[in-house]
Amino acid sequence: SPFHTLGCLHTATVIGPFLGFLLASFCAELFVDLGSVDTDDITITTTDARWVGAWWLGILICASLNLLAGIPFWFLPKSLVKEGENSEPEDRSKRSVELLQENYKNEAKQTIHMEQQVFLFTKHHTNSLHDFIPDFIPFLKALFHNPVYMLFICITVLQFSAFNGMISFMPKYMEQQFGKSASDSIFLIGVYNLPVICVGYFFGGLLMKKFKINIYQAANIAFWVSLLEYLLYFAAFWTVCDTAPVAGLTVSYE
Template sequence: LTRKDPRWYGAWWIGFLVIGFGLLVTGNFLVLFPRKLPETLRREHKRAVRLAEREQKTGGKRNVEFFSSLAKTKSKEEKPTLRNLLKALKRLFTNKIWVGNLFNTSVYVLGVSGYWNFKPKYLETQFRQSPTTASYYTGLASFVSLVFGTGLGGAVLRWAHPGPRFVTGYNIFITLLTCASYIILSFVGCPRLDVLGPVDGSPPPGCSSECGCSERYSPMCSLDNFTLYYSPCYAGCLTVNTTA
C-alpha cells in the first residue's frame, strides 16, 4: 500500500490497536509500585520514633516496633467511607493554593480550547496547507511540547526543589508568555487570497462570464498560490488535475 491509497480510510482502527497494545505493555509496570512510597515509610518511622521517645520519658515500655506495627494495623483497618470523603473534599477546597491553581487552570483551558480545536483549520487557512499536513504538524507539535514540557518540569521540581513562591511566579510567567504568543500569532500568516467568483459582489473572471456557472461553492486554488476560484467553472477549466 502507498501513503495515498484510499484503503487507509478503512483502516482507522489500526491506530487504536497499536495504542491499546502499548498501554497493555506499559500498564503492567504499575503493578510494580509499592503499597507505600519510601517517603511515606520514612515519615511513619519518624512518627513512631517520636512516640517511642515520648513514651520512654513518661516511663512507658512501648518501643519503636510497637508504634510501627500500630501504624500498619491502623492503615489496614481504615476503609473509605462517605464521611472520610466529605472531610477530604473539605480539606481540599479550603486549600487556597489548590483552589487558586484550579481557577487558573479552568480559565486557561476555557480561553485556549477554541484554539486547540481549530488549530489544524487555522494552519489550513493562514498558511495554505492541506488538511493532512495541518493535522500532522499540529499533532506533532502538541505531542513534542507535551512530552518536553512535562519532562522538563518534573526534572526541575525533582532536582531544584523550588519553593511555593517560585512555582507560583513561574506559572504566572508561563501563562502571560502563552497569552502573548497567541496575540503574536494572530498577526502571522500568508497574504489574503483573492477570491474570484460571486463573493461580496466581485465580478466573475472574463473568461467565465458567459459560462453560466452555478452558485455551488467548490473552491479551487490557482498555481500562483494567491488566487482562489469560487469553482472550477469560474476558473474556466474544462478538466481538473486532482493529483497535483
C-alpha cells in the first residue's frame, strides 16, 4: 500500500543520510591527524579555513558497520526452506540438485534466446537508420504524451536541481556568511532538513491511503508541490548578506 511503501519505507531510507550528517559533523570536529598529534599543540580552531577534519574516520566507521551488518548473512543456508516443504537433509539435497538442473536448463534457454535476439537485432539494423527512425519517432511521441511520465521527469528535475544546489553550496555559504564551522554547518543541514523530509514522506503515504489517491493524481500533486518548493528556493537569490572583506577583491592589500 502507499502507506507502507511511501510512508514507512521511504521514511526509513532518510534515516541513513540523517545519521550520516551527524557522523560527518562529529568527524569534522576532530583534527585530521587524530591520535598522532597532541590536541594542545593545535593552535587553529574549527572555524579556521586551514582546519581539516578527520574525514577518514567516517569512511572507517561506515566500512566497519557495513562489514558487521553483512556477518549475519554469512550464516544463512544456500537455499531457504519454503512453506510446506520438508526440511530434511536428503530432501534439501535432492531439491538443490533439481534447482541446479533447472537453472542450467534455464541458462541454456536464455543463452539460445539471447543469441537469436542478437542475430535478429543485427539483421534488422544492417540496412540503415531509415528502418529505425519510423519506429522511434512514434515511440518518442507516445512517451512525451504520457502525463505521468512527463510529470515524474519534471518533478525529478525540480527536486534534484534544488536539493543538489543546497547540499553543494549551503555548508560553505554558512561557513563564510555566518562564521560557522564545517561541523556546525553539516549538523544544521542534517537536523533542519532531513526530519522534514521524513514527515513529508510519512504523511504523504498516509494521505494517499486515506483519500485513495491514484498514480495520476499523486503525480499532479507532487508536480505542483515541487514547483512551489523550487520557487521558494529560487526566492533565496534575493536573500543576501553583507559581502565579506576579501583582500585584493573587495579591499586593498594595504
